[in-house]
Amino acid sequence: MKKNIESRSDTDGAADGAHDGQAERQIALRKIHRLMAFWRIEPHELRGPIPRAAPAAPAEVRYRHPVSGATWDGQGAQPAWLREALIREGYTVDELRRAVGEG
Incomplete structure (x- = not known):
């Protein structure tokens, strides 16, 4: 009987961990939505490769x-x-x- 209680508490801990992950995920999604709204980013802009910055021009010889x-x-x-x-x-x-x- 004791063994069942221990295994049940392990299972409960795993469920709590999954729940915490979901809560963090929801927080992250809200932050992403706020940033997208602030910067006026459309969902289609998130697809495809990330554009690379143009390489800097070589410094002038001094x-x-x-x-x-x-x-x-x-x-x-x-x-x-x-x-x-x-x-x-x-x-x-x-x-x-x-x-x-x-x-």
């Missing part, structure tokens, strides 16, 4: 080595050629920046 022609857009880590030009070759940042306008 630094160019006057001899080697190596370039850097100023984004990300400073490249080795720029460090070499500043430290070992004796260029200044302004000289490398000015080289951009020269072509």
Whole structure:
């Protein structure tokens, strides 16, 4: 008899879990409906592939080595050629920046 009670409580727990899932689902659906109304999204717009954003244009070159022609857009880590030009070759940042306008 004790075994029946334990199995019944396990079943009740599963039913409660399913009920909680349904409640969460209903809450999610209400949120979706509100968002669709706010943004004026029609159901047919949700079908098919999600449009991808256009790729960003490459950043404009800001630094160019006057001899080697190596370039850097100023984004990300400073490249080795720029460090070499500043430290070992004796260029200044302004000289490398000015080289951009020269072509």
